[in-house]
Amino acid sequence: MPHLKRIHCPTPSDDSAFPFSLPFVASLVEREITSSILFLVGENGSGKSSLLESIAIASKRISVGDSALDQDPTLAEIRPLAQSLRLGWSKRTGKGFFLRAEDFFNFIRRNKEMEKTFDGYIEHFKDDARVRGYMEGNKRAINARYGRDLNDFSHGEGFLEFAKSRVHPGGLYLIDEPEAALSPQRQLAFALFIFEMAQQGCQFIIASHSPIILSVPQAEIWRFDEFGLETVSYEQLEHVSFTRNFLQAPERYWRQLTQED
DSSP, X not given: OOSEEEEEOOOOSOOSSTTTTSGGGGGGSSEEOOSSEXXXXXXXXXXXXXXXXXHHHHTTOEXXXXXXXXXXXXXXXXXXXXXXXXXXXXXXXXXXXXXXXXXXXXXHHHHHHHHHHHHHHHHHTTTOHHHHHHHHHHHHHHXXXXXXXXXXXXXXXXXXXXXXXXXXXXXXXXXXXXXXXXXHHHHHHHHHHHHHHHTTTOEEEEEOOOTTGGGOTTOEEEEEETTEEEEEOGGGOHHHHHHHHHHHOHHXXXXXHHOOO
């Protein structure tokens, strides 16, 4: 059973201004979530990331990015929608996080900067065994969670290791376009991981374009378009039909794209 089971947004007094002008907002008068894995699917600009961000703010998720969600300047425009949302819970949870693909790369950068800082202290206090040992311990602690330095992993490996170390049963996890960091094989590994963790009490709400990630069994899918949002099956997704048709005959698409008038 999903922890977050209902999203309600009262009809705004003014729906002409962003973000209330986004078509999906009218579909949130009362929206039930029926699966522990919910995918948000749609073209760029359809509002899926805006909804994900507003849920993250309203549910008080921890951000993996550079700033806390209530301080992140990139979320300023979406905060009015977040403040309007009313969330219904089967069991409220404070566990979990909000993660965008770019946030993961910023996380890696911050870890590297921290390691350099500790290296500087270690060199400066090389003659003080107590201080040097303390700094060396802090440096080791950064990587102990992942087995080794995340910088030693490829982006895809690092993203998966990060997820496996930070996702715990009972949490609500909001992730925006994880495929940006993952090869097709890693996308399938990530899909299997969230499927297994959902069976252990996790809930995921994920915005994605990836037909591989979207294929997780028993997932609920909300499709965003110019008319709002609706619940659809995997086979109804244009992302799926387009990818399937393209892979069956890519030369046909290229003939159309390069055809002279």
